[in-house]
Amino acid sequence: MAKITFITSDGNTTIVEGSTGSVMELAVQNKIKGIDGDCGGVCSCATCHVHVNPEQWDKTGAPDELENDMLEFDDNVSEYSRLSCQMKVSEDLDGLILTVAK
Amino acid sequence: MEKSKISDPFKKARLEKGFGKMNDQNDPVTMILGHKDVRKSAHNWKTFQSGGEEVGRIVVPSEVHIRDTRQIPFEVDPPEHKGYRDIVEPWFKRPLEAKYQENLSQIINNVVDEALSKETIEVVEEFALKLQSRALTILLNVPPEKADLWISWGTHVFRSEDTALDSSKANILYDYIDAELDKAIANPGNDLYSVLLASENNGTKLTKEEAKGVMILTFAGGRDTVINAVTNSIAYFAEHPQALERLRDEPEIMNTAIEELIRYFSPLTQMGRVVTEDTQVCEHALKAQSRISMCWASANRDERVFEKANEVVLDRKVNPHVAFGFGTHNCLGATHARQIMRILLTVLTQKVKSMEILDCEENIENLDEFKRKVGFDSIQVKFNKL
Numbered sequence A: 001m002a003k004i005t006f007i008t009s010d011g012n013t014t015i016v017e018g019s020t021g022s023v024m025e026l027a028v029q030n031k032i033k034g035i036d037g038d039c040g041g042v043c044s045c046a047t048c049h050v051h052v053n054p055e056q057w058d059k060t061g062a063p064d065e066l067e068n069d070m071l072e073f074d075d076n077v078s079e080y081s082r083l084s085c086q087m088k089v090s091e092d093l094d095g096l097i098l099t100v101a102k
Numbered sequence B: 001m002e003k004s005k006i007s008d009p010f011k012k013a014r015l016e017k018g019f020g021k022m023n024d025q026n027d028p029v030t031m032i033l034g035h036k037d038v039r040k041s042a043h044n045w046k047t048f049q050s051g052g053e054e055v056g057r058i059v060v061p062s063e064v065h066i067r068d069t070r071q072i073p074f075e076v077d078p079p080e081h082k083g084y085r086d087i088v089e090p091w092f093k094r095p096l097e098a099k100y101q102e103n104l105s106q107i108i109n110n111v112v113d114e115a116l117s118k119e120t121i122e123v124v125e126e127f128a129l130k131l132q133s134r135a136l137t138i139l140l141n142v143p144p145e146k147a148d149l150w151i152s153w154g155t156h157v158f159r160s161e162d163t164a165l166d167s168s169k170a171n172i173l174y175d176y177i178d179a180e181l182d183k184a185i186a187n188p189g190n191d192l193y194s195v196l197l198a199s200e201n202n203g204t205k206l207t208k209e210e211a212k213g214v215m216i217l218t219f220a221g222g223r224d225t226v227i228n229a230v231t232n233s234i235a236y237f238a239e240h241p242q243a244l245e246r247l248r249d250e251p252e253i254m255n256t257a258i259e260e261l262i263r264y265f266s267p268l269t270q271m272g273r274v275v276t277e278d279t280q281v282c283e284h285a286l287k288a289q290s291r292i293s294m295c296w297a298s299a300n301r302d303e304r305v306f307e308k309a310n311e312v313v314l315d316r317k318v319n320p321h322v323a324f325g326f327g328t329h330n331c332l333g334a335t336h337a338r339q340i341m342r343i344l345l346t347v348l349t350q351k352v353k354s355m356e357i358l359d360c361e362e363n364i365e366n367l368d369e370f371k372r373k374v375g376f377d378s379i380q381v382k383f384n385k386l
Ligand code: HEM
Pocket: B042, B072, B073, B074, B075, B085, B139, B217, B218, B219, B221, B222, B223, B225, B226, B229, B262, B266, B267, B268, B271, B272, B296, B322, B323, B324, B325, B326, B328, B329, B330, B331, B332, B333, B334, B336, B337
């Protein structure tokens, strides 16, 4: 089980729990505002963009090349940007805090 | 395996130069072919503009001579683009609702049942066009009978046999939309026409001309694209029964399968932009006021991004395709199109054992230097029950 916190653009904080699937799927199941997951998680739409809490960057690790190329053209990109569909929910992510980019 | 194959005519030019040239009604187009350059150009809306003076010029083949109505939000640049997009976006997300999917499922089950009940069926006109038109009634929230007229227009409502564009045919659609908008003005309802006419952009009501611009785009943008996606899917599964079998056994790969088929088919080959300042791509100089196009179909076969780019890999996990465009103008109808694909594939796995292609006529786009197959003019198929 991992507890993950989402901070949305309206300032709300939601804590959700999950053990399988991607972080995007977990967010969509819990109707987290600003995470649409239009492409279902194949790295083609960037509607699952989040900023990782900088202090927890080690937990998630950096994006790979294809994910990075996708983020490069996103207007809200930061040093700590990730596509949440490319992160697997696991114990390792327990306590993670993500700010939704949109 | 050959009939369902969609080849990649851009490979050589993409690798050697990164661009191609196409003459279109004496208004040449520089086609951008590489994945990275395509995304970069789509992102750069200041240099590569959609909303210039000459309405219809960003479409290839150009529609400058057949249309004066600006298509919205397609031919509008930021920041105005966002105002329009925000109005229509919630409406075009309705395909995520359960009731919408139920209605769509009913329609798709009906066309599949009909195909199974016949000895053979011509898939473009009798299957894909019907499916697409009836599905559009749900998107517009209009009575299902409205589809009968749209079906009667045939697949060539914007095309004729010899020229790609035919203004008399296009006028059938524009006149129809005018009339439907007048009805909605007189008698507002819960359909997209009425919703558009009642919406406001920065405090002012959308004009009839603006609503018309959205409606034309909704009809035109979602017609050939969906018809090709549906027809090509039937052809693919007819020639790859083991792929249909696999989807039956592993429904969990449905999402990656849909995205992969859409990548492979790339139902919209390219879309243009007007260059606003002297610039260059791939070390090739581009003059202000000239045209470029982003060739989604070529980008989607870029071997630097996609392993086995010319193969359909149904469980391709990372698939940054641009079949629905990229950035600002990404496809507004994608949610609807994806639901159509999801339900179609599901119903095929539930009801169809196999399909056989008996005869077919390919639809080849003539892009000067390149010839690209986008689908079929006709394809006769026998459907076998599960
Ligand atoms: C598989 C089917 C489809 C494909 C492959 C497709 C492809 C595309 C592409 C590549 C673009 C980007 C154009 C650009 O950058 O200038 C686009 C935009 C658009 N598409 Fe689609 N499309 C499909 C279905 C639909 C449907 C069903 C509708 C509506 C009924 C639709 C409506 C639109 C609209 C309104 C835009 C313009 C969005 C904007 O400018 O903000 N499309 N489509």
